[in-house]
Amino acid sequence: MIGERLVQRVSATRGFARVAPHVVPVLDRAVHRLSRGRTLLSTRMLPGVILTSTGARSGLPRRTPLACLPAGDGWFLVGSNFGRTGHPAWTYNLLACPAAEISWKGRDVPVTARLLHGAERADAWRLLLAFWPPYAAYQDRVDREIRVFRLDRS
Template structure:
């Protein structure tokens, strides 16, 4: 089943529709379950990132797939894939402008600090992320920009 989902997730049609549909479904299920469940979390570890808008400073909640480090005890890796679309997702600009944020992980709010990874550290994280979700490599092939990878550590 996971292989089928990965193939569908890597398709161009999915990339056109998913940015509008998946986050809204995730937010709705997350809200209905009191923060305990996210629809995308059935396939991948997921969290809700609350970061201040880069320009507005207003709190923005974004459901995201993640790679927990140490089961989430050490933090999380996030990739700004935007489903293989050209622009960086807005949440990445928010973290660059305001790295202190909060993640909701299994119903618990956790204060974090985000750091954009570069160089060898990014390469190591990237291999782990692609190991978790191979469509990330397909998304990277579709765009000329380097997908942003962040490490979120607990404060």
């Protein structure tokens, strides 16, 4: 429990936001490849997926390791960008082409993404803050509403 709280405190810092986007995805992709799709390094603290979306401009497949919150038969994804300005690229990809695929526990799962709004987003946000409190610090640092997506099996 102490270790988890420490990781959450560190994760909420601006220093983490500067370094993590350059380190965490690279390590996650390497562990995912070495484990033949069964795990990600970041899943030691949070559940995670590898999202394969279609590039909004390029039309090419884009693979992004992301934390997720499993919810029933679907998942929530948060476009926090580690509390940095600007929405992450993968969110634009899902807005342009909601059909995607995730690697979840070693299985490839076709999904459809939906950006949440209003009360549905507020309900999901409460769940997400209970799940990972640093999201609140990320939201406080940015001048945008952090995008929250619901992924459902296609």
